[in-house]
Amino acid sequence: MTFEVPAHDGKPPSRIRQKNEQAILKAAEDEFARYGFKGASMNAIALGAGLPKANLHYYFRNKLGLYIAVLSNIIELWDSTFNALTAEDDPAQALTQYIHAKMEFSRRQPQASRVFAMEIISGGACLTEYFTQDYIAWFQGRAAVFQAWIDAGKMDPVDPVHLIFLLWGSTQHYADFSTQICRVSGRTHLTKQDMQVASDNLTRIILKGCGLTPTA
Amino acid sequence: MTFEVPAHDGKPPSRIRQKNEQAILKAAEDEFARYGFKGASMNAIALGAGLPKANLHYYFRNKLGLYIAVLSNIIELWDSTFNALTAEDDPAQALTQYIHAKMEFSRRQPQASRVFAMEIISGGACLTEYFTQDYIAWFQGRAAVFQAWIDAGKMDPVDPVHLIFLLWGSTQHYADFSTQICRVSGRTHLTKQDMQVASDNLTRIILKGCGLTPTA
DNA sequence: GTCTATAGACAGATAGAC
DNA sequence: GTCTATCTGTCTATAGAC
Numbered sequence: 504m505t506f507e508v509p510a511h512d513g514k515p516p517s518r519i520r521q522k523n524e525q526a527i528l529k530a531a532e533d534e535f536a537r538y539g540f541k542g543a544s545m546n547a548i549a550l551g552a553g554l555p556k557a558n559l560h561y562y563f564r565n566k567l568g569l570y571i572a573v574l575s576n577i578i579e580l581w582d583s584t585f586n587a588l589t590a591e592d593d594p595a596q597a598l599t600q601y602i603h604a605k606m607e608f609s610r611r612q613p614q615a616s617r618v619f620a621m622e623i624i625s626g627g628a629c630l631t632e633y634f635t636q637d638y639i640a641w642f643q644g645r646a647a648v649f650q651a652w653i654d655a656g657k658m659d660p661v662d663p664v665h666l667i668f669l670l671w672g673s674t675q676h677y678a679d680f681s682t683q684i685c686r687v688s689g690r691t692h693l694t695k696q697d698m699q700v701a702s703d704n705l706t707r708i709i710l711k712g713c714g715l716t717p718t719a
Numbered sequence: 720m721t722f723e724v725p726a727h728d729g730k731p732p733s734r735i736r737q738k739n740e741q742a743i744l745k746a747a748e749d750e751f752a753r754y755g756f757k758g759a760s761m762n763a764i765a766l767g768a769g770l771p772k773a774n775l776h777y778y779f780r781n782k783l784g785l786y787i788a789v790l791s792n793i794i795e796l797w798d799s800t801f802n803a804l805t806a807e808d809d810p811a812q813a814l815t816q817y818i819h820a821k822m823e824f825s826r827r828q829p830q831a832s833r834v835f836a837m838e839i840i841s842g843g844a845c846l847t848e849y850f851t852q853d854y855i856a857w858f859q860g861r862a863a864v865f866q867a868w869i870d871a872g873k874m875d876p877v878d879p880v881h882l883i884f885l886l887w888g889s890t891q892h893y894a895d896f897s898t899q900i901c902r903v904s905g906r907t908h909l910t911k912q913d914m915q916v917a918s919d920n921l922t923r924i925i926l927k928g929c930g931l932t933p934t935a
Numbered sequence: 936g937t938c939t940a941t942a943g944a945c946a947g948a949t950a951g952a953c
Numbered sequence: 954g955t956c957t958a959t960c961t962g963t964c965t966a967t968a969g970a971c
Contacts, residue, residue, distance in 0.1 A: 519954075537841050542758030545947060555956050560948065617840045620895070624833045625753050627898040634902035642903045659927075665920040668900060669889050676888030679836070682843040684884060686850035687858040704881040711875075712928030735936080761965060771938050776966065 524562055526552040531573050536617035539625055540570050570629065574622060577615040578633065582641075584608065590651035594658050595715040599706050602674060606702040609678035610695065616678035642667075659714035666713065673705055740778055742768040747789050752833035755841055756786050786845065790838060793831040794849065798857075800824065806867035810874050811931040815922050818890060822918040825894035826911065832894035858883075875930035882929065889921055 516524075530551030534543045545566055549556040563569040584604050588597050609616055622629055649663035677684065681693055690697070710717055732740075746767030750759045761782055765772040779785040800820050804813050825832055838845055865879035893900065897909055906913070926933055 517954090523954095538757045539755045539837070540758075541754045542756075544945085546945085556947090557949080557956060558954085561954075566947065620840055621755070621837065623896050623899045624836055627902070634899075639903060639905060661924060662916065662920045664904060665917050666924070668892060668896075668917070669921065669924065672889045672892030672896070673885050676884060676892075680839050680884075680888070683839045683850075686843070687855060688880060689855060700878065701881050701884070704878045705885065708877060708882070708885065708925065708928030710928075711930070712924035712926075714927070733936095739936095760963085762963085772965090773938060773967080774936085777936075782965065 520562070523552070523554065523558070527554065527559060527562055527569070528573060528576065531569050532614045532618060535570060535573055536614040536621065539621040540566075540629065541625075543570075545569075567629070573618055574629065577612075577619050580608070580612070580615065581619075585645060588645065588648050590648050593718075594649075594652040594713075595710055596718045598670075598710060598713075598715065599718055602670065602706050602709065603702055605670065605674035606677060606698055606705070609674055609681075610693065610698045613678035613681060616675050620675065620679045657715075659712075661713055669709065673709070677701055736778070739768070739770065739774070743770065743775060743778055743785070744789060744792065747785050748830045748834060751786060751789055752830040752837065755837040756782075756845065757841075759786075761785075783845070789834055790845065793828075793835050796824070796828070796831065797835075801861060804861065804864050806864050809934075810865075810868040810929075811926055812934045814886075814926060814929075814931065815934055818886065818922050818925065819918055821886065821890035822893060822914055822921070825890055825897075826909065826914045829894035829897060832891050836891065836895045873931075875928075877929055885925065889925070893917055 527548065530548045531543075533551060534548045538544070543566075545559055546556050548569070549559050552559075559569065563572065584601070587604075588601060627634070646663040646667060649658075649661075649666055652658045653660050653663070677693065677698065684690075685692060693701075707717065743764065746764045747759075749767060750764045754760070759782075761775055762772050764785070765775050768775075775785065779788065800817070803820075804817060843850070862879040862883060865874075865877075865882055868874050869876050869879070893909065893914065900906075901908060909917075923933065
């Protein structure tokens with residue numbers, strides 16, 4: 504899961520370096536979320552970070568290196584949340600928490616979700632080394648948690664793999680498609696309260712749909 | 720819902736014109752689905768359509784005009800499917816059919832779904848004239864169908880608006896994120912059978928989650 | 936209607952002074 | 954570490970011959 508590409512190695516990062524790298528990564532996230540890898544402009548990222556364009560190439564080898572760095576940050580965040588689920592958990596409680604965590608992520612870091620979405624929609628060429636055999640094994644291990652719940656009679660025998668896609672698709676939709684959601688519901692942005700209502704509805708339907716009783 | 724931008728007006732379209740326009744629209748759909756509006760290249764579209772680059776500007780005013788034409792085709796297709804739902808329908812049967820129709824759309828026209836997804840993720844600037852007051856009214860009318868089912872005691876009192884987002888997000892996920900779905904499940908592409916299994920699982924969970932009994 | 940040639944803007948990347 | 958100036962290639966769009 505680690506394919507960070509540091510521009511320079513060995514030396515301990517100075518305070519200036521850390522601050523500038525963070526500013527660049529933030530500006531890059533916004534630009535890549537809006538235009539994807541190919542459509543993004545290094546010049547626009549430099550402007551957003553408040554630095555001359557040449558400095559980007561000092562901190563990151565090139566456009567692709569910067570893009571990979573942004574993607575890595577996102578993916579680590581996602582995987583750690585999903586790893587919290589275990590076969591020993593109560594499925595109703597665990598799924599409620601997971602849906603809530605994913606929705607919180609969609610609320611707080613929508614740009615990160617969008618960069619990932621754009622990359623996948625574009626064919627995911629930059630993630631070929633991420634989707635390794637190790638990743639497939641990891642995913643199957645995650646699906647096995649759901650299967651364990653089913654085998655223990657704790658939930659309906661739904662297809663675990665498709666349940667995962669349902670969880671991912673429905674929660675990320677609130678980050679990736681928030682523009683559409685706002686327009687049709689006459690909002691300028693999704694508030695914390697809007698997201699709470701959305702999260703509750705989603706939890707209610709999915710839990711009941713899997714034969715689970717909501718937790719108090 | 721109609722903002723087609725013909726490059727030339729009045730005259731009846733010749734056979735050559737129709738054929739070339741179709742070839743351009745198809746190539747444009749592929750290019751825009753992969754790179755979004757800004758990242759797409761008119762040169763690549765021309766290559767894909769088997770025409771010199773200058774001919775694109777003969778048939779379409781400019782890059783934006785071509786993009787709008789592609790987007791229009793997509794949106795008309797989506798809306799007509801959603802319009803099929805009425806308050807008089809049996810909700811279980813209607814939702815089953817709608818999910819199936821949306822999944823069929825994700826299977827047969829994934830590129831169209833991706834162009835729309837990219838546009839929304841990018842902020843939907845090109846769709847501002849699409850999301851009018853008329854559209855909001857239309858969307859509320861659609862949500863009212865679900866509310867009618869609820870008021871008639873035919874289904875659980877879920878939030879109709881969020882149910883719609885769930886239906887859209889979960890079905891479009893199979894078009895937009897098919898790359899990721901294929902990678903984690905070790906497939907090269909999603910077969911008709913894969914999509915049938917996905918559709919059945921989705922229908923099962925959502926129907927039960929809304930307090931509906933699957934139709935025979 | 937078709938296609939070659941090209942204009943003019945902007946892309947990513949780098950050299951080299953400070 | 955920072956920043957100006959610039960190189961090279963690609964972008965959209967168009968002019969004008971056929």
